[in-house]
Amino acid sequence: MEPAEAEFLAEKELVTIPLLLPxxxxxxxxQGDLGPFNPxxxxxxxxxxxxxxxxxxxxxxxxxxxxxVEKLEEIRDQERKEDTFTPMPSxxxxxxxxxxxxxxxxxxxxxxEIRTLVKDTWDTRLAKLRLSADxxxxxxxxxxxxxxxxxxxxxxxxxxxxQALDHMYKLRTNLQPGESAHSQDY
Amino acid sequence: MSEAYxxxxxGLGLEENFLSxxxxxxxxxxxxxxxxxxxxxxxxxxGQGAGTGDSIPEQSKLEIPLWLAKGLHDSxxxxxxxxxxxxxxxxxxxxxxxxxNVVDLHKMGPYYYGFxxxxxxxxxxxxxEIAQTIxxxxxxxxxxxxxxxxxxxxxxxxxxxxxxxxxxRALFQAGQKxxxxxxxxxxxxASQITASSLVQNYGKRKFTDMDA
Numbered sequence: 001m002e003p004a005e006a007e008f009l010a011e012k013e014l015v016t017i018p019l020l021l022p023x024x025x026x027x028x029x030x031q032g033d034l035g036p037f038n039p040x041x042x043x044x045x046x047x048x049x050x051x052x053x054x055x056x057x058x059x060x061x062x063x064x065x066x067x068x069v070e071k072l073e074e075i076r077d078q079e080r081k082e083d084t085f086t087p088m089p090s091x092x093x094x095x096x097x098x099x100x101x102x103x104x105x106x107x108x109x110x111x112x113e114i115r116t117l118v119k120d121t122w123d124t125r126l127a128k129l130r131l132s133a134d135x136x137x138x139x140x141x142x143x144x145x146x147x148x149x150x151x152x153x154x155x156x157x158x159x160x161x162x163q164a165l166d167h168m169y170k171l172r173t174n175l176q177p178g179e180s181a182h183s184q185d186y
Numbered sequence: 187m188s189e190a191y192x193x194x195x196x197g198l199g200l201e202e203n204f205l206s207x208x209x210x211x212x213x214x215x216x217x218x219x220x221x222x223x224x225x226x227x228x229x230x231x232x233g234q235g236a237g238t239g240d241s242i243p244e245q246s247k248l249e250i251p252l253w254l255a256k257g258l259h260d261s262x263x264x265x266x267x268x269x270x271x272x273x274x275x276x277x278x279x280x281x282x283x284x285x286x287n288v289v290d291l292h293k294m295g296p297y298y299y300g301f302x303x304x305x306x307x308x309x310x311x312x313x314x315e316i317a318q319t320i321x322x323x324x325x326x327x328x329x330x331x332x333x334x335x336x337x338x339x340x341x342x343x344x345x346x347x348x349x350x351x352x353x354x355r356a357l358f359q360a361g362q363k364x365x366x367x368x369x370x371x372x373x374x375x376a377s378q379i380t381a382s383s384l385v386q387n388y389g390k391r392k393f394t395d396m397d398a
Contacts, residue, residue, distance in 0.1 A: 007371065157336070164331075
């Protein structure tokens with residue numbers, strides 16, 4: 001799966017937007033009903049719609065409650081302390097950060113710090129993932145379980161890890177003598 | 187985004203993949219061996235005589251490619267017997283078990299893993315140790331490949347790749363691709379339309395050329 005596909009899935013998440021301009025009408029969209037849209041009142045919509053409206057300057061975006069400097073610092077410190085993965089506030093935190101900070105950074109206070117904090121957390125999690133992949137391979141385990149991983153992290157290491165494990169499996173089956181190779185007798 | 191074609195990977199077990207280019211190149215590697223019976227009139231084919239009528243006497247040493255060795259190997263008819271190349275022998279096996287990361291696997295025959303797996307086809311009392319060594323080498327080098335492929339963005343990777351054999355290089359490419367995809371997405375280039383790699387290689391054709 002490509003990062004762009006993960007971003008597409010992330011855009012289904014709901015975010016709150018208070019409307020700026022008078023744009024009051026009931027909107028029925030195929031995914032379900034959205035609305036009513038009354039100007040000035042915040043309403044929850046999927047991210048893709050919010051970004052679209054924001055680009056057309058019809059609304060303002062409110063960052064999700066976890067996108068806040070103190071909260072992210074807490075998450076980052078906890079990530080660094082624990083050996084296992086901490087549950088992240090949203091399963092799409094990386095994609096949402098990128099989308100919201102690219103299109104709506106004027107609505108989000110301390111955008112740069114947030115970007116740095118999220119990147120730090122991301123780096124820590126990836127390092128933990130690589131460490132556990134290495135110990136998995138080294139001990140030739142058959143089964144591993146990792147909680148609280150997000151789709152984006154799995155994408156980044158997935159292809160490499162599955163290929164390496166394929167090779168390892170084939171090399172391991174060499175160890176068993178098994179049935180002899182086909183030979184032809186003339 | 188998608189590749190021009192999906193190459194068939196090497197079969198890493200006792201059997202090769204018939205359609206895999208890697209396996210074809212790998213089976214060209216030479217094995218030291220010995221002719222068990224006299225081979226009449228084959229000296230020219232095996233590179234050891236000048237005239238077409240020369241034959242190879244018994245017990246003379248030969249270097250034969252793997253595909254030929256596999257075809258001629260038969261415990262009943264005793265045409266040739268094969269020996270292990272030196273990197274699969276005892277001395278090098280201890281080097282690998284000491285520290286596999288320092289070995290230049292590209293120089294040692296760029297298909298260490300594939301060739302080693304094929305060697306297990308021939309009956310040899312050391313086969314279990316060879317299989318074990320190959321597996322352990324792969325496991326110890328895995329960490330370094332993973333780290334270097336996932337952290338080298340936009341750099342010249344020739345130094346990192348120089349000591350890897352072909353199988354490890356393919357893994358390195360996979361890791362690099364994942365890294366590049368992620369970075370490209372993060373910069374926002376994933377939503378830009380670019381010309382496909384398939385089409386970039388076509389020369390521009392003009393209508394006048396097609397009519398003529």
